[in-house]
Amino acid sequence: xxKSLLKRFEWKDKLLALIxxxxxxxxxxxxxxxxxxxxxILVPPLTVMNTLVDLARTGDLTNNIISSLKRVLSxxxxxxxxxxxxxxxxGLSSLLDRFxxxxxxxxxxxxQFALMPLIILWFGIDEVSKVVFIxxxxxFPMVFNTYQGVSGVPxxxxxxxxxFNYKSFRYLTKVILPGALPSIITGVRHSLGLSWMFVxxxxxxxxxxxxxxxMVWARQLFQIDIVMAGLFVIGIIGFTMNIILxxxxxxxxxxxxxxxxxxx
Amino acid sequence: xxxxxxxxxxxxxxxxxxxxxxxxxxxxxxxxxxxxxxxxSIIGSSGxxxxxxxxxxxxxxxxxxxxxxxxxxxxxxxGINRGIVFQDHRLLPWLTVGENVAFGLDGKSRKETEVIVxxxxxxxxxxxxxxxxxxxxxxxxxxRAAIARALANKPEILLLDEPLGSLDAxxxxxxxxxxxxxxxxxxxxxILVTHDVEEAIYLGDKVVIMSSRPGVIKKIIDIxxxxxxxxxxxxxxxxxxxxxxxFHLGVEHPFIYSI
Numbered sequence: 001x002x003k004s005l006l007k008r009f010e011w012k013d014k015l016l017a018l019i020x021x022x023x024x025x026x027x028x029x030x031x032x033x034x035x036x037x038x039x040x041i042l043v044p045p046l047t048v049m050n051t052l053v054d055l056a057r058t059g060d061l062t063n064n065i066i067s068s069l070k071r072v073l074s075x076x077x078x079x080x081x082x083x084x085x086x087x088x089x090x091g092l093s094s095l096l097d098r099f100x101x102x103x104x105x106x107x108x109x110x111x112q113f114a115l116m117p118l119i120i121l122w123f124g125i126d127e128v129s130k131v132v133f134i135x136x137x138x139x140f141p142m143v144f145n146t147y148q149g150v151s152g153v154p155x156x157x158x159x160x161x162x163x164f165n166y167k168s169f170r171y172l173t174k175v176i177l178p179g180a181l182p183s184i185i186t187g188v189r190h191s192l193g194l195s196w197m198f199v200x201x202x203x204x205x206x207x208x209x210x211x212x213x214x215m216v217w218a219r220q221l222f223q224i225d226i227v228m229a230g231l232f233v234i235g236i237i238g239f240t241m242n243i244i245l246x247x248x249x250x251x252x253x254x255x256x257x258x259x260x261x262x263x264x
Numbered sequence: 265x266x267x268x269x270x271x272x273x274x275x276x277x278x279x280x281x282x283x284x285x286x287x288x289x290x291x292x293x294x295x296x297x298x299x300x301x302x303x304x305s306i307i308g309s310s311g312x313x314x315x316x317x318x319x320x321x322x323x324x325x326x327x328x329x330x331x332x333x334x335x336x337x338x339x340x341x342x343g344i345n346r347g348i349v350f351q352d353h354r355l356l357p358w359l360t361v362g363e364n365v366a367f368g369l370d371g372k373s374r375k376e377t378e379v380i381v382x383x384x385x386x387x388x389x390x391x392x393x394x395x396x397x398x399x400x401x402x403x404x405x406x407x408r409a410a411i412a413r414a415l416a417n418k419p420e421i422l423l424l425d426e427p428l429g430s431l432d433a434x435x436x437x438x439x440x441x442x443x444x445x446x447x448x449x450x451x452x453x454x455i456l457v458t459h460d461v462e463e464a465i466y467l468g469d470k471v472v473i474m475s476s477r478p479g480v481i482k483k484i485i486d487i488x489x490x491x492x493x494x495x496x497x498x499x500x501x502x503x504x505x506x507x508x509x510x511f512h513l514g515v516e517h518p519f520i521y522s523i
Contacts, residue, residue, distance in 0.1 A: 160354050163322060163342045164368040164417075174367075178358040255358045255397045 043225045051225040052232065060214070065233065067209040068199050071127070075134025076195040080188065082135070083142030087187075090143075091150025091180070101147075108140050112198070116205055130202040137198035141190035149183025150176055182253055189245045196238050269335060270345070270420025270453045272298040272321065276330035278478075279316060289478035290316050294330075296472065296481065298455065300420070303447055305456045305468030309511065313479025314457045318423050321455065322348050334421065344368065347414030351426040353406035355398040355413070361385070362394035365412045384412040387446060404435040408442070415450060424456040428463065440466050444491060461507050465500060466493050473510050483510060 025045055031037060032044040055061035086104075090097040116133060123129035153176055161175045177184075203212025211230055218226030277294040280287045290313040298304050306314045319325040320332055323342035332339045334346070347368075355364045365381045372380070385391050388408040398406055407427055414422055424443075428436045440463055447454050447467075458464050464471045465487055473483045487503065494500060 156350070156352065156354055157356060159324065160356075160367075162324065163348055165342060165344065165370070170370075175356070178356070181358070255399065 040222065041224065043228055047225050048228045048232065052229040055214075055226070055229060061229075061233065064209055064211050064214045065237070068203065068211045069237075071130050071134060071202070071210065072192075072195045072199045075131045075199065076138045076192055078131060079135030079138030079195070080142045080191045083139040083187070083191065084146050084184070087143040087146025087148075088150055090147045092176070097147070097151075104140075104143060108144075112136050113201060116202075120205065125206055130199070130207065133202045134195050134198045137194040138191040141194060142187045145183045145187025145190070146180065149180030149187075152183065153179035182256065185245070185249045185252065189242065189249070192241055192245065193238060196234070196241060200234055270300040271335055272296075272421060272453065272455075273331065273333040273336075274317075274321075275333070277317075277320070277328055277332055278330055279313070279320060279325065279328040280478075291320075291328075292478035292480050294479070294481055296484070298453055298470075300453055301451050302469050303454045303456070303467055304470045304472060305458060305464035306472045306474060307458055307461060307464045307507070308474030308479070308482075309476055310459075311479075312474040312476035314474050315425055316479070317474075318348075318425050318455065318457050321421070322346055322423055344417045345420045347417060347419035347422045349407070349410050349414050349422070349424045349427040351429045353398070353403075353410040355401075355406055355409055357398050360395050360397055361390065361401070361409050364398065364409055365416055367413055368417045380416050381412075384416050385409075387415070387449065388412045389442070402435075403431050404439055407431065407439065411443075411446065415446070419452065421453040421455065422450075424454060424458075426458055427456075429459065436460075436463070441492070443467060448491070461504055462495060465503055465507070466495060471503075471507065473507060475510075 028042075028045055032039065032042055036042070052061070086100070090101060112133070115136065119129045119133050119136075123132050157175055157179060161171050166175060199210065200212035200215075203210040204216050207213045211233055215227050215230035218224075218230070274294050274296050277291060278289065279291040280289040282288070294317065296304075306317065308314050316325060320328055321334075321339060323339050323346065326340060355361070356367065359367065362381050362385070365384055366377050369377050369380060381394065382391070385394055388411050390405060390408050390412065393401065393405065393409075398409070401409065411427070427443075428439050431439060443454075443456075444467060454467075456464070456467055468487050471485045471487060472481055473485070474480065475482045485503065485507065489497075489499060
């Protein structure tokens with residue numbers, strides 16, 4: 001298949017992906033036009049659009065996005081790095097895995113939102129508790145994916161490293177980490193995605209800034225247009241994060257072949 | 265090149281594994297001495313312990329009884345005086361061909377590494393593929409890269425564990441010629457484990473025949489032919505049928521004429 005043809009196919013896929021959202025938009029507008037619901041409850045799409053533009057113009061939106069992103073970043077860095085190191089150690093040492101593996105698996109079953117009251121009790125209502133909450137969300141996908149990646153590096157490559165006398169650091173950086181990388185990147189993607197969801201959740205529990213805060217406050221004032229604009233912003237930012245990580249993944253994992261034989 | 269180095273002596277070597285709490289003897293009283301620069305082929309049916317023998321020499325299997333000595337020293341673990349080519353090429357998929365060849369090099373400057381890699385890629389006929397990834401190579405090419413990687417450390421002994429086993433028949437014969445060329449160039453000891461009788465005779469100065477349960481050396485046959493060898497010559501065929509006889513695969517009245 002020639003390259004230009006391939007490109008065209010990708011464009012076609014992207015256009016196809018727009019059909020359903022457009023249909024939803026049409027249905028939404030029709031529901032408003034037919035006055036199926038009160039306009040207070042179902043705000044017309046155009047109003048949401050205008051609200052979004054207004055919010056952006058006043059700078060409120062940007063400020064809220066920035067304070068949410070700051071929390072995401074700190075929570076993600078804290079949770080994902082802890083998860084990464086613990087996953088790495090568990091993958092390298094089956095003894096440690098047997099000690100803490102089952103505990104972590106059990107903890108994962110607890111819905112993390114149920115921890116919020118405790119976290120507030122322990123860390124207060126301000127920034128720290130939010131960062132801790134986000135880091136818990138970021139921790140689990142990272143610890144499991146890193147563990148899986150590290151313990152899944154094929155025995156044949158470990159043996160090869162032994163033949164060539166690879167010791168600790170060189171072994172880790174040249175064999176284990178590159179071998180685990182696809183799984184680690186999956187972990188980062190899920191971890192960041194969950195961080196973004198958790199920040200909104202954390203902000204619902206009382207805060208003075210952030211996209212989640214903006215929505216809670218608007219709901220209390222019955223400004224449903226702002227709530228919907230907030231939803232839209234959350235979706236777009238989450239989507240963008242995922243796309244950026246996908247691009248990074250493609251670059252970093254150049255060596256993998258996709259099933260049709262093209263380089264990934 | 266260190267002439268006279270790389271002598272492998274195996275004396276009264278036995279090895280057993282524990283399977284279901286019972287010891288299973290895989291090698292029993294193996295005795296062989298391989299002088300430096302020799303090419304020795306080891307053949308035997310599956311489960312005769314030939315791969316275990318190779319892994320002992322490589323240093324991946326320890327806890328054996330008896331002696332396995334290289335230049336008089338007991339083998340206790342892997343070392344860079346031995347190189348290995350496995351049946352699967354085992355190139356690391358995340359490294360380029362060049363980086364894979366450099367995989368075993370340690371403590372060399374970037375420039376030295378570069379020179380060694382280029383030299384060995386040229387030796388195995390892979391110049392131009394340095395920055396390719398293993399997934400872009402054919403089976404034969406990947407195995408060439410694996411040979412280059414094993415030779416980059418200048419080992420005294422190169423161990424070949426059915427390196428051509430997964431290649432198609434034509435590529436295989438071609439690679440046998442290539443192995444011979446590389447051996448003549450490097451002048452190091454090579455020990456080849458194979459299933460293929462013809463391959464064993466084509467390449468070996470000696471062919472070691474092993475039989476299984478427990479693995480013992482049944483016979484060692486010297487191959488006196490000059491190189492390159494003609495697979496279809498009368499003498500070649502005769503030795504081949506002699507070896508096949510050992511596996512009870514011989515034909516009762518061989519129908520071979522030399523005119």
